[in-house]
Amino acid sequence: MDILAGMSGLKTGIDLLRSLRDALKSGQMKPDEVAGRIGEIYDYIVDSKDALVDAKDRIQELQAQLKSLNDESVFRSSLIFDSAGLYSRRVGNIEEVYCSACLDTDNKRLRVTGGGPDTGAPFRHIHGYRE
Numbered sequence: 001m002d003i004l005a006g007m008s009g010l011k012t013g014i015d016l017l018r019s020l021r022d023a024l025k026s027g028q029m030k031p032d033e034v035a036g037r038i039g040e041i042y043d044y045i046v047d048s049k050d051a052l053v054d055a056k057d058r059i060q061e062l063q064a065q066l067k068s069l070n071d072e073s074v075f076r077s078s079l080i081f082d083s084a085g086l087y088s089r090r091v092g093n094i095e096e097v098y099c100s101a102c103l104d105t106d107n108k109r110l111r112v113t114g115g116g117p118d119t120g121a122p123f124r125h126i127h128g129y130r131e
Contacts, residue, residue: 003052009044009045013044020034085101
């Protein structure tokens with residue numbers, strides 16, 4: 001059940017409760033009909049509660065997805081592509097180097113270890129494995 005159906009069920013439950021109250025005040029309703037009406041109202045309220053719980057869960061899922069996308073966007077915007085075909089970024093005093101093939105193709109943040117252009121030593125990285 002979606003949120004609109006839940007809200008509609010809640011409105012229907014309120015309308016039924018109002019008519020039950022009015023019928024009881026005026027004496028138009030027999031006492032043996034009250035239990036059936038209360039059960040019907042209860043069902044609408046429970047359905048509405050279920051819809052609200054589902055909507056809350058969905059909102060939490062969407063918030064988690066949004067946070068993940070925002071985190072990825074911040075990470076990607078912090079990267080600099082260098083002439084060696086690698087991505088790098090500075091985090092404090094540490095330079096992180098990432099494999100561009102793994103990041104662009106598989107969306108994996110695999111850091112390249114070892115040397116670099118400044119050290120004259122080769123980088124160490126095996127595609128698909130984290131070092």
